[in-house]
Amino acid sequence: MSATIIDGKAFAARLREKVAHHVARLSDGHGITPGLAVVLVGEDPASQVYVRNKGRQTKEAGMLSVEHRLAETATQAELLGLIGALNDDPAIHGILVQLPLPGHIDTDLVINAISPAKDVDGFHISNVGLLGTGQKSMVPCTPLGCLMMLRDHHGSLAGMEAVVVGRSNIVGKPMAQLLLGESCTVTIAHSRTRDLPATVRRADIVVAAVGRPRMIPGEWIRPGATVIDVGINRIAREDGKSRLVGDVDFDSAVEVAGAITPVPGGVGPMTIACLLANTVTACCRANGLPEPEGLTA
Numbered sequence: 001m002s003a004t005i006i007d008g009k010a011f012a013a014r015l016r017e018k019v020a021h022h023v024a025r026l027s028d029g030h031g032i033t034p035g036l037a038v039v040l041v042g043e044d045p046a047s048q049v050y051v052r053n054k055g056r057q058t059k060e061a062g063m064l065s066v067e068h069r070l071a072e073t074a075t076q077a078e079l080l081g082l083i084g085a086l087n088d089d090p091a092i093h094g095i096l097v098q099l100p101l102p103g104h105i106d107t108d109l110v111i112n113a114i115s116p117a118k119d120v121d122g123f124h125i126s127n128v129g130l131l132g133t134g135q136k137s138m139v140p141c142t143p144l145g146c147l148m149m150l151r152d153h154h155g156s157l158a159g160m161e162a163v164v165v166g167r168s169n170i171v172g173k174p175m176a177q178l179l180l181g182e183s184c185t186v187t188i189a190h191s192r193t194r195d196l197p198a199t200v201r202r203a204d205i206v207v208a209a210v211g212r213p214r215m216i217p218g219e220w221i222r223p224g225a226t227v228i229d230v231g232i233n234r235i236a237r238e239d240g241k242s243r244l245v246g247d248v249d250f251d252s253a254v255e256v257a258g259a260i261t262p263v264p265g266g267v268g269p270m271t272i273a274c275l276l277a278n279t280v281t282a283c284c285r286a287n288g289l290p291e292p293e294g295l296t297a
């Protein structure tokens with residue numbers, strides 16, 4: 001048996017179209033343009049690529065894209081000052097501070113300085129609490145993308161056994177909260193889990209968010225399970241170049257799973273698409289307008 005491939009690239013393209021449609025309606029019907037500000041501190045090459053891609057896709061969706069680049073040596077006070085100004089700027093509906101921040105800056109302090117209503121990454125402690133208590137919040141983009149693909153594939157997830165491998169604040173924990181919200185029976189596994197293969201084997205849904213190349217082999221996957229691979233790991237190829245692989249060993253897992261996301265082309269493209277969706281949601285909430293269907297959890 002070979003699994004259905006869940007095409008995150010195509011799904012993300014459809015989501016971006018939906019976002020662009022709502023942006024056009026906001027503009028035509030209300031004279032409002034959703035605005036996203038991205039703040040980058042320092043010169044990290046990977047972060048620069050992410051920020052560039054976010055800016056490009058934001059503009060392509062018809063939204064206002066604002067980039068603020070601060071030097072590696074920028075002080076915490078400077079960054080907090082900028083966030084304060086963006087919080088007060090009515091043209092900006094979403095603020096994203098690109099992580100990681102340089103070591104001399106307190107990341108939690110900075111994230112919690114963002115207005116929760118503009119926290120389109122969903123990392124502010126208020127949004128974490130709202131999600132945890134099942135209230136309306138801004139949902140972190142990567143888990144939101146995973147949930148959208150799962151819902152699209154399965155319809156209802158109620159009663160399913162879900163195992164999330166990884167307990168980070170940005171992926172594992174919010175993913176588990178979302179699956180709990182869908183009435184899954186949720187297990188969160190991590191580096192201290194005693195018998196990871198047996199734990200994963202119980203799952204109807206496996207979400208792998210570990211950061212270890214091809215750590216989960218097909219033999220751990222229950223036949224017919226749905227596998228969402230969040231991992232992005234760069235490994236060396238024989239020809240000296242590099243390539244991306246997930247946390248799941250795709251070649252063996254695809255033979256056992258019922259459905260699986262590839263890497264690249266699975267979860268990755270959904271993350272920015274969900275960032276755009278969150279910005280539109282934030283814009284609608286800020287203006288007291290009904291939230292578009294299908295853009296949030």
Ligand code: NDP
Binds near residue numbers: 166267269
């Ligand atoms: P973190 O490093 O913050 O968390 C990794 C988690 O994996 C931890 O909870 C850790 O457990 C757990 N873990 C590590 N080793 C093992 C092991 N041997 N067995 C079981 N669990 C283990 O990573 P992130 O959550 O930030 O990211 C995870 C992956 O997802 C990375 O590859 C990252 O690049 C990718 N990613 C992809 C995104 C996308 O857009 N597609 C967005 C964000 C991340 P413990 O807590 O016990 O240490």
